[in-house]
Amino acid sequence: MAYRDKLRANILKVGRKLIADEGLSSVQARRIATEAGCSVGSVYNVFEDLDELIIALNMLTLAELGASLRAAHGSARHGSTHDRLLALAHAYFLFAAENKQPWRSIFEHQLPEGRTAPPEYREDQDKLFALVEECLAKDVTENELRKSAARALFASVHGIVSLSLDRKLGEFAPDATRRQIEFLVGCAARGLQQV
Amino acid sequence: MAYRDKLRANILKVGRKLIADEGLSSVQARRIATEAGCSVGSVYNVFEDLDELIIALNMLTLAELGASLRAAHGSARHGSTHDRLLALAHAYFLFAAENKQPWRSIFEHQLPEGRTAPPEYREDQDKLFALVEECLAKDVTENELRKSAARALFASVHGIVSLSLDRKLGEFAPDATRRQIEFLVGCAARGLQQV
DNA sequence: TGTACATCAGTGAACGCGCGTTCACTGATGTAC
DNA sequence: TGTACATCAGTGAACGCGCGTTCACTGATGTAC
Numbered sequence: 176m177a178y179r180d181k182l183r184a185n186i187l188k189v190g191r192k193l194i195a196d197e198g199l200s201s202v203q204a205r206r207i208a209t210e211a212g213c214s215v216g217s218v219y220n221v222f223e224d225l226d227e228l229i230i231a232l233n234m235l236t237l238a239e240l241g242a243s244l245r246a247a248h249g250s251a252r253h254g255s256t257h258d259r260l261l262a263l264a265h266a267y268f269l270f271a272a273e274n275k276q277p278w279r280s281i282f283e284h285q286l287p288e289g290r291t292a293p294p295e296y297r298e299d300q301d302k303l304f305a306l307v308e309e310c311l312a313k314d315v316t317e318n319e320l321r322k323s324a325a326r327a328l329f330a331s332v333h334g335i336v337s338l339s340l341d342r343k344l345g346e347f348a349p350d351a352t353r354r355q356i357e358f359l360v361g362c363a364a365r366g367l368q369q370v
Numbered sequence: 371m372a373y374r375d376k377l378r379a380n381i382l383k384v385g386r387k388l389i390a391d392e393g394l395s396s397v398q399a400r401r402i403a404t405e406a407g408c409s410v411g412s413v414y415n416v417f418e419d420l421d422e423l424i425i426a427l428n429m430l431t432l433a434e435l436g437a438s439l440r441a442a443h444g445s446a447r448h449g450s451t452h453d454r455l456l457a458l459a460h461a462y463f464l465f466a467a468e469n470k471q472p473w474r475s476i477f478e479h480q481l482p483e484g485r486t487a488p489p490e491y492r493e494d495q496d497k498l499f500a501l502v503e504e505c506l507a508k509d510v511t512e513n514e515l516r517k518s519a520a521r522a523l524f525a526s527v528h529g530i531v532s533l534s535l536d537r538k539l540g541e542f543a544p545d546a547t548r549r550q551i552e553f554l555v556g557c558a559a560r561g562l563q564q565v
Numbered sequence: 566t567g568t569a570c571a572t573c574a575g576t577g578a579a580c581g582c583g584c585g586t587t588c589a590c591t592g593a594t595g596t597a598c
Numbered sequence: 599t600g601t602a603c604a605t606c607a608g609t610g611a612a613c614g615c616g617c618g619t620t621c622a623c624t625g626a627t628g629t630a631c
Contacts, residue, residue: 179574204618214576215619225618282538300538326539327530327550334529335522343477343495344521355522365564366557374607399585409609410586420585568631576624587613596604 183221186211190232191277199280202229229284230292236277237299243270248306257364259310264332264356271336272349282337304329314367324367331359378416381406385427386472394475397424424479425487431472432494438465443501452559454505459527459551466531467544477532499524509562519562526554 189210193201204225208215222228247266251259271278286292307325315321338344339352384405388396399420403410417423442461446454466473481487502520510516533539534547 203616205616208577216576216621217574219619220574282536297540323546323549324553327553330530330533330539330550331526331554332529333533334525334527337532338525338528341477344525345492351518354518355525358519358522359526359558362558362561363554364561366560369560398583400583403610411588411609412607414586415607570628570630572626572628574624574626576621578621578623580618580620582618583616585613585615588611589609590611591607591609593607594605597602598600 179221182211182213182217186213186218186221186228187231187235190228191235194232194277194280195274196276198276199229199283202232226284226286226290229280230286230296232277233281233284234296234299236274236281237296237303239274240267240270240278241299241302243267244303244306248309255364256310256314256367257360260307260328260364261357261360263306263310264360265353267332268336268352268356271340275340279340311367328360328363331363332356335359374416377406377408377412381408381413381416381423382426382430385423386430389427389472389475390469391471393471394424394478397427421481421485424475425481425491427472428476428479429491429494431469431476432491432498434469435462435465435473436494436497438462439498439501443504450559451505451509451562452555455502455523455559456552456555458501458505459555460548462527463531463547463551466535470535474535506562523555523558526558527551530554 186207189207190202193206193210202225204215204218207218207228211218218228222231243266244263247262248259251262254262304322304325307329308321311321311324311328315324335352335355339347339355381402384402385397388401388405397420399410399413402423403413406413413423417426438461439458442457443454446457449457499517499520502524503516506516506519506523510519530547530550534542534550
């Protein structure tokens with residue numbers, strides 16, 4: 176039992192390193208087994224299949240991302256709506272830039288048809304949206320509208336970060352990305368005050 | 371020569387259909403050959419390899435997207451900045467929703483390390499950004515700022531559409547997505563006037 | 566303590582499948598005489 | 599018109615490789631007597 180838990184922890188650690196160094200496509204049964212110092216069979220003793228392992232890895236990343244965002248949210252607690260949104264957005268960008276591959280894996284991995292992620296996974300995601308919602312609490316009192324606005328802002332920042340890191344907007348220049356984020360958050364904050 | 375051109379056109383047609391019906395991962399040499407009524411070898415006579423074929427297919431999609439956006443931009447020509455941005459954003463969403471798989475392929479396909487897309491590819495992309503820049507011409511006179519703002523807005527709308535269609539923001543509901551786009555464009559338009 | 570047997574996690578070779586790409590061959594078309 | 603030869607696009611079986619997953623076997627540990 177204890178050994179099994181240690182092995183599970185070790186496989187997760189190795190998987191995390193593989194994703195970080197080489198990306199999701201390097202999370203392969205043989206690679207995992209070699210690096211974890213066990214046999215392929217053992218990997219399948221601990222995880223149902225590779226999809227389950229990848230989901231577990233993505234949940235780890237989601238948890239780290241959550242911690243980063245919560246920290247930023249905490250530091251900016253006493254600032255204006257604009258400053259708090261900007262702190263969250265910058266933290267998101269920073270996390271994505273520093274954990275590029277693990278962060279990409281979250282969006283890259285698609286479960287096979289008909290299979291669905293565990294409920295905790297969605298719950299972890301909702302917690303991230305909740306942070307954005309909190310920033311909007313002062314300015315948007317209506318519940319549904321705030322929820323929708325929070326998701327829109329999250330997705331917008333995600334879009335900027337995502338296309339930047341994939342170099343789909345031209346060469347990757349952190350400063351350019353930061354300016355785009357500031358522009359977006361600036362517009363949002365000014366726009367919100369007038370609603 | 372004529373035959374070769376016909377075959378190339380046919381392969382593109384078949385490839386487009388495969389992407390639309392089943393997604394990028396179904397663009398396989400054998401599938402293409404079977405559906406196009408030629409041999410695998412012939413596919414390799416017309417295209418250097420599958421990456422080249424996929425890039426050609428993505429350029430077709432990019433051209434169609436460009437046509438849709440230009441049409442929307444044209445119709446809204448006489449509207450306010452807000453209305454023109456909204457028209458573009460809605461057109462983008464509509465195109466993505468109606469051409470989900472081809473649209474996704476543009477972002478999904480990654481060239482192997484060290485290989486680079488043909489210059490026309492990037493040019494086609496820049497034309498899309500140019501449309502957004504035009505919408506901002508009245509409100510943002512400074513060149514670099516307008517360019518950066520246009521990319522930020524494009525990426526933001528892309529983020530909303532992208533996460534919505536991938537169901538990463540919860541269930542996919544077109545109306546919810548439309549509201550998010552309206553919220554974003556509304557904030558942007560209001561925010562821009564105050565700069 | 567010693568012996569025989571049961572249990573079960575761990576193992577890794579092998580299975581099954583998929584897929585990009587190649588290349589020796591075919592057969593139709595063109596050319597020279 | 600007829601014959602011999604050259605050319606070359608087209609073909610598809612075969613190569614090479616990768617990878618998820620399985621399962622018959624191993625060997626360590628526990629149990630009964």
